[in-house]
Amino acid sequence: MVCGCVCLLAGPPTLLEAQQHDTLFGAPAPPKADSTTPSRGTDSLSVVSGVRLPAPPELARGLTGRTATLTADEVEARGVNSLAEAMDQLPGVTTSEEFDVTVRGFSVSPGIGIPQGVTVYIDGVRANEPDAHEVNFDLLPIEDVEHVDVVYGPSVLLGRNSLGAAVNLVTRRGGPGVEQEAEVAGGTFGRYELRAQMGGGGGPSPWDYYAGVHYEHSGGWREETESRVTTVFGKLGLRQGKWDGTLSYSGAFNRLKQAGSLPESLFYANPRLNFTQGDYFAPIAHLVTLNAQRPVSQSLRLAVNGFARSIDSDQFNANFVGLDSRQRNAARQFGGAAQLSGRVQLGGREIRLLGGVDGDYLNTNVRIYAIPPGEPDSLTEWITTDQVDLGLFAGANMPLVAHLSATAAARFDWIHLPLQDQLEPSQSGLNTYHQVSPRLGLTWSSDRPRRVQEFYAAISRGFRSPALVEVGCSNPDAACPLPFALGSDPPLKPVVATTYELGWRTRRHGVTGFDASASVYRTDVRDDIFFVASTVTAGYFQNIGATRRSGVEVTASWSLPAGIQLYANYGYGTATFQTTATLATTRDTAGEVVHPGDWLPMVPDHRANAGAWIPVRRARSAGEAEIALGIDGRYVGQQWFRGDEANVTSELPDYAVMDATLIVRLREIQIRTAVRNLLNLRYANFGTYAENPTVPGSPVQRWLTPGLPRTVEVSITREF
Numbered sequence: 235m236v237c238g239c240v241c242l243l244a245g246p247p248t249l250l251e252a253q254q255h256d257t258l259f260g261a262p263a264p265p266k267a268d269s270t271t272p273s274r275g276t277d278s279l280s281v282v283s284g285v286r287l288p289a290p291p292e293l294a295r296g297l298t299g300r301t302a303t304l305t306a307d308e309v310e311a312r313g314v315n316s317l318a319e320a321m322d323q324l325p326g327v328t329t330s331e332e333f334d335v336t337v338r339g340f341s342v343s344p345g346i347g348i349p350q351g352v353t354v355y356i357d358g359v360r361a362n363e364p365d366a367h368e369v370n371f372d373l374l375p376i377e378d379v380e381h382v383d384v385v386y387g388p389s390v391l392l393g394r395n396s397l398g399a400a401v402n403l404v405t406r407r408g409g410p411g412v413e414q415e416a417e418v419a420g421g422t423f424g425r426y427e428l429r430a431q432m433g434g435g436g437g438p439s440p441w442d443y444y445a446g447v448h449y450e451h452s453g454g455w456r457e458e459t460e461s462r463v464t465t466v467f468g469k470l471g472l473r474q475g476k477w478d479g480t481l482s483y484s485g486a487f488n489r490l491k492q493a494g495s496l497p498e499s500l501f502y503a504n505p506r507l508n509f510t511q512g513d514y515f516a517p518i519a520h521l522v523t524l525n526a527q528r529p530v531s532q533s534l535r536l537a538v539n540g541f542a543r544s545i546d547s548d549q550f551n552a553n554f555v556g557l558d559s560r561q562r563n564a565a566r567q568f569g570g571a572a573q574l575s576g577r578v579q580l581g582g583r584e585i586r587l588l589g590g591v592d593g594d595y596l597n598t599n600v601r602i603y604a605i606p607p608g609e610p611d612s613l614t615e616w617i618t619t620d621q622v623d624l625g626l627f628a629g630a631n632m633p634l635v636a637h638l639s640a641t642a643a644a645r646f647d648w649i650h651l652p653l654q655d656q657l658e659p660s661q662s663g664l665n666t667y668h669q670v671s672p673r674l675g676l677t678w679s680s681d682r683p684r685r686v687q688e689f690y691a692a693i694s695r696g697f698r699s700p701a702l703v704e705v706g707c708s709n710p711d712a713a714c715p716l717p718f719a720l721g722s723d724p725p726l727k728p729v730v731a732t733t734y735e736l737g738w739r740t741r742r743h744g745v746t747g748f749d750a751s752a753s754v755y756r757t758d759v760r761d762d763i764f765f766v767a768s769t770v771t772a773g774y775f776q777n778i779g780a781t782r783r784s785g786v787e788v789t790a791s792w793s794l795p796a797g798i799q800l801y802a803n804y805g806y807g808t809a810t811f812q813t814t815a816t817l818a819t820t821r822d823t824a825g826e827v828v829h830p831g832d833w834l835p836m837v838p839d840h841r842a843n844a845g846a847w848i849p850v851r852r853a854r855s856a857g858e859a860e861i862a863l864g865i866d867g868r869y870v871g872q873q874w875f876r877g878d879e880a881n882v883t884s885e886l887p888d889y890a891v892m893d894a895t896l897i898v899r900l901r902e903i904q905i906r907t908a909v910r911n912l913l914n915l916r917y918a919n920f921g922t923y924a925e926n927p928t929v930p931g932s933p934v935q936r937w938l939t940p941g942l943p944r945t946v947e948v949s950i951t952r953e954f
Contacts, residue, residue: 574589
């Protein structure tokens with residue numbers, strides 16, 4: 235098995251390399267290794283899988299930018315339970331117990347009210363929810379992925395809304411023979427897990443299959459935070475003639491009790507307290523995806539996909555100020571994409587081309603209820619929308635001189651977003667957005683066989699249209715009671731982000747392997763959408779004229795004799811306002827004024843990861859056990875509190891956490907022991923300002939979200 239780190243050495247094929255070998259819709263689930271030597275993931279700078287549908291790898295050359303790939307073995311070895319946890323070791327990524335994930339200063343979160351700047355895909359189908367572009371990480375089939383590709387910066391050919399990054403989960407596909415695996419796990423705080431997977435196919439049959447089921451229960455380490463997660467995944471593949479296609483289903487049936495932040499005094503006295511007991515989120519989701527591709531000539535290839543997705547959710551919010559509330563959402567999505575890729579000769583040079591169209595229809599139904607004590611639920615808001623999204627994209631790559639190539643790509647998006655108020659039809663409205671997003675890049679690479687050098691430069695533009703909740707809650711004179719009181723408020727402008735990036739990478743092969751990379755970036759954002767809380771239970775969205783994210787990322791890894799592997803990465807980033815603006819805040823009824831240079835909240839300046847994978851004992855015969863140890867550490871710098879955008883109080887303290895994994899393997903049985911927060915350090919990874927009703931006068935105070943204490947999980951996996 236593998237270590238729990240994001241490593242940079244050469245290893246299994248990346249998505250792009252897998253495409254070259256015709257495993258285009260999720261590589262075949264590989265046989266488990268017969269040792270505990272890790273199968274390493276990759277961090278690629280210049281050859282990017284930045285397209286939603288399969289294409290020859292040469293077409294992506296020049297779609298330059300930093301990417302990282304997490305393999306299924308890496309995710310499994312660390313014992314992570316969600317995509318957010320899996321990304322925690324990547325450069326420039328920060329997570330919190332609020333399930334917020336920040337990439338280069340842009341957020342993706344299950345929380346409504348967090349402006350989202352990262353897009354998540356499952357086999358090329360967008361997983362961001364239609365009401366607020368949030369991502370419910372518990373719905374993603376992380377146990378059934380073959381690998382996860384993280385593409386940093388705007389992703390012109392992947393789709394809209396990718397300002398800071400795009401993440402694509404590539405699910406497993408059955409391979410030759412029959413493979414079966416079962417796992418049982420248990421750990422601290424009443425956690426236990428059951429998982430089973432099987433797959434097969436190939437040989438004389440054109441069919442292949444894969445199926446997985448997963449059940450997880452946890453009592454939660456904080457009061458009243460019991461959770462129950464059930465996911466089901468299946469994929470049927472067919473290679474017949476020139477066609478290669480898959481049909482997959484993903485389902486989730488979950489119920490999560492939630493805990494939020496605590497007043498600072500209670501955080502230090504008893505971090506296990508849950509100040510809003512009774513909060514829960516209960517979603518039911520289904521996703522059906524069809525992918526297919528075939529050559530249409532010697533130089534052209536067609537790829538298509540279609541999908542249908544539904545989600546019904548019930549979310550209860552226990553408010554310590556004001557009435558409790560319930561939000562019930564129902565969303566239905568249908569869509570697809572088609573893409574042609576190929577090559578032509580022009581002036582004696584081979585031009586690689588790609589172009590296509592995608593679109594979807596989204597029917598969203600949002601109902602919000604107030605819950606007076608001892609009385610029936612009262613429907614306060616009922617909003618529906620029939621949204622239509624259309625996109626056109628194209629790209630071309632051309633060699634200029636030896637070792638140097640150029641790429642140009644562009645995308646046009648059109649979004650039709652009507653807001654229909656079912657209780658007050660006069661509040662209905664129509665919003666239409668459109669934008670062209672270009673990308674230009676240069677890539678230079680050497681062809682030395684034992685030492686690869688690559689340099690790149692790129693400029694790209696990303697676009698995010700306002701979400702339904704943002705459109706319906708943007709009037710500062712009528713702040714929305716949480717979760718939200720929606721209506722046809724003043725229009726919001728779409729967000730436009732322009733990123734400039736330079737990068738370098740070197741890779742050396744031999745007895746001792748070495749891989750290093752560095753990148754520097756700057757993203758200028760126009761009309762950033764920001765949620766401001768005017769009171770502890772009310773707020774609204776507004777455009778900010780200009781903000782900026784900039785930084786540097788450095789990574790390195792070593793592969794030493796005897797199977798020892800080391801890695802380290804570091805990121806320094808800034809996220810600042812670039813205009814003067816007045817924001818509402820719970821700290822001051824008169825609001826606060828931010829100035830150019832003030833930091834955006836909850837974005838750390840420094841972020842570092844380091845770790846090692848050490849084979850403790852190697853098997854000399856088939857009957858001997860193998861033992862391996864993985865150590866991972868991460869450091870997160872100081873962050874400004876949410877609600878202190880003017881940076882006038884003190885920052886959230888920095889913190890460091892260490893994790894460890896021990897794997898013992900004997901024939902078909904593997905025992906994994908994973909310990910998170912090995913030293914059991916107490917820290918906070920989120921901070922905000924809110925009223926404290928437990929203190930006379932209900933003063934506005936600092937609230938902190940405690941980080942996870944030490945947890946231990948032991949799993950036993952049996953292969954058949």
